C-alpha cells in the first residue's frame with residue numbers, strides 16, 4: 001500500500017468495485033479497500049437483479065447466475081395468485097445471482113483494470129484539511145495507515161460512515177429501510193423459473209416474503225419489513241420468516257442465514273444528493289424496482 | 298437492565314451470539330455510536346443516547362437498550 005493515490009474507494013461491494021474499475025480504466029491510480037476478509041461474504045442480498053440493468057453496467061458471466069427467471073408470482077393474503085410473465089412485467093424479472101461469486105468477480109475486474117485491492121482494511125476516519133477531504137485513515141491487521149487521495153469515494157453500504165465523517169448525516173430513519181432476514185434453503189421442491197412474493201399483514205406486516213430460486217432444490221427465502229413497523233415488543237422479521245418456512249417448507253434444511261437492511265427510494269435519493277455510491281441505485285429486485293440509474297461517475 | 302458479556306450492568310448490550318453482523322443498527326443510529334468491526338458490533342457508550350432505535354430495527358433482536 002502506498003501513501004498516496006489519485007482515487008481511494010472505501011468498500012468493495014458492487015458499487016465500490018465498479019467505481020474502482022471505471023476509474024482505473026480511465027488511467028487513474030486507484031486503491032480499493034474492503035474491511036471484510038472475504039469480498040462478498042457474508043452475503044446481504046436476495047440476489048435478484050433486473051437483467052436489463054445488469055447488462056447495461058457489466059458484461060454478464062454465466063458463472064454468477066443461479067437461475068434465469070421466466071416471471072414472478074405474487075400471492076395475496078387470501079391465496080389469490082397474480083402471475084407476471086417476463087414480457088408483461090416489462091423485463092422486471094431477472095436473474096438470481098451468486099453474489100459471493102459476483103462481488104468477487106467485480107473486485108477482480110477492478111484489479112485487472114489496474115486498481116490495487118486490499119481486504120481486511122478498514123477506514124477509521126477521513127483526513128480533512130482546509131475543509132477538503134484529503135484521504136483516509138486505514139486500519140490493516142491492527143496497524144494504522146494514513147493514505148492520501150485526490151478523490152475519496154464512500155461506497156461503504158448500509159453501515160456507511162464515510163459520509164458522516166465528511167459532515168453529511170447519512171443515518172437512516174426506520175421508515176427509510178426494510179430490515180431483512182433470509183435463509184438459503186436446500187432440499188425443497190421449488191419452481192426454479194419463477195420467483196414468488198407473499199404479501200399481507202399476517203405474513204409480513206409492512207413488507208413481504210420472497211422466494212428466489214437458486215437452482216437444484218435451493219432457494220433464497222426471505223422477509224423484508226418496513227423499519228417503522230417494528231417495535232421492541234413486536235415479533236421480529238425472523239419470527240415471521242420462521243413461521244412461514246415451517247408451513248411452506250417443513251422438510252427443507254437451512255444452509256445459510258442472511259440478515260440485513262435494504263434502503264428505500266427516499267433514502268437513496270438522499271444518498272444520491274451526497275454523491276455516495278450505492279449498488280441499489282443501479283439495480284433493484286423485481287418487486288421493488290428501486291433502480292435509479294448509473295450514478296457512479 | 299441488560300447485562301453485558303462479563304455480567305456488568307449496561308444501558309445497551311449487543312448479543313454477539315445472536316447478531317448476524319448485518320449493519321442495520323449502524324445505519325439507523327442517529328448518533329453514529331455503533332460500528333461494525335468485521336464480525337461484531339461495537340458501541341461507544343459515551344455517544345449513545347439510549348434512544349432505542351437500533352433495538353427496534355434489529356431483524357433478530359440482538360440488541361437490548363435500557364432507557
Ligand SMILES: Cc1cc2nc3c(=O)[nH]c(=O)nc-3n(C[C@H](O)[C@H](O)[C@H](O)COP(=O)(O)OP(=O)(O)OC[C@H]3O[C@@H](n4cnc5c(N)ncnc54)[C@H](O)[C@@H]3O)c2cc1C
Pocket residue numbers: 010011012013014015016033034035036040044045046047048049121122123124155156157158159160161180181182222258259260261262277278279280283284285
Ligand atoms: C436480505 C436482503 C436482500 C436483498 N435483496 C436484494 C435483491 O434481491 N436485489 C438487489 O439488487 N438488492 C438486494 N438487496 C440490497 C443489496 O444487498 C444492496 O443493495 C447491495 O449490497 C449494496 O451494495 P453496495 O456496494 O452499495 O454496498 P455493500 O454491498 O453493502 O458494500 C459495502 C462494502 O463496504 C464495506 N465497508 C463498510 N465500511 C467500511 C470501512 N469503513 N472500511 C472499509 N470497508 C468498509 C463493507 O464491508 C461492504 O463490503 C438486499 C439486501 C438485503 C439485506
Ligand code: SF4
Pocket residue numbers: 259260311315316317318319320321322323338354355356357358359360
Ligand atoms: S442489526 Fe442486529 S443483527 Fe444486524 S448488526 Fe446490528 S445487532 Fe447485529
Ligand code: SF4
Pocket residue numbers: 309325326327328329330331340344345346347348349350351352362
Ligand atoms: S440506542 Fe440510539 S444512540 Fe444508542 S446505539 Fe442505539 S441507535 Fe445509537
